[in-house]
Amino acid sequence: MIKKQSGNAASQFLLWLLVLVNTAGIAYHYYQTEIKAKQIPNLVGTWSGVNLTVSDEKGYKTWDDKTVTITEQQDRRFRGTFTYADGTKHFFGVIYPDNKSFTWVSTPSHGYVHGRILNDNTIGTCYVETWEHATAGCATLERQK
Incomplete structure (x- = not known):
């Protein structure tokens, strides 16, 4: 019988949450510097x-x-x-x-x-x-x- 450690699930959850937040931050930075910067203003x-x-x-x-x-x-x-x-x-x-x-x-x-x-x-x-x-x-x- 394998016994689960109680802290293991919480650690994995926090690790995945950290990865998700980090990925969202990188995506936001890319949007701000690459995509939004390419939007040419309309002067008409x-x-x-x-x-x-x-x-x-x-x-x-x-x-x-x-x-x-x-x-x-x-x-x-x-x-x-x-x-x-x-x-x-x-x-x-x-x-x-x-x-x-x-x-x-x-x-x-x-x-x-x-x-x-x-x-x-x-x-x-x-x-x-x-x-x-x-x-x-x-x-x-x-x-x-």
Whole structure:
């Protein structure tokens, strides 16, 4: 007759529980770092906010109603338009692999917009241009519902 030790079943249960918790932790870490990181944010929409700039030509300026419309997006690539004092410009850009940073350019412009996704409905954008019309400016833009 084989006699079971009373602590053996409890030890095995605790060991399996530890394995289960450890496996769940590894799976959660994988989801957070691998799967969720690959989810590219959607920037399509109309974004508005205040744009603060500085240049030799115009000095310190505040543009109260900066509006950017991102009209289409395929994976990390996107296109859109923005309206400013001299008219409307079309632009295209990319979201970086960190899924937070982006850059866009416009064919007639001499500068670049560098941006950061602050949350699902807020982006920060900064424009820099060199040469004769050197300008620097930033805006915090909210997605319009």
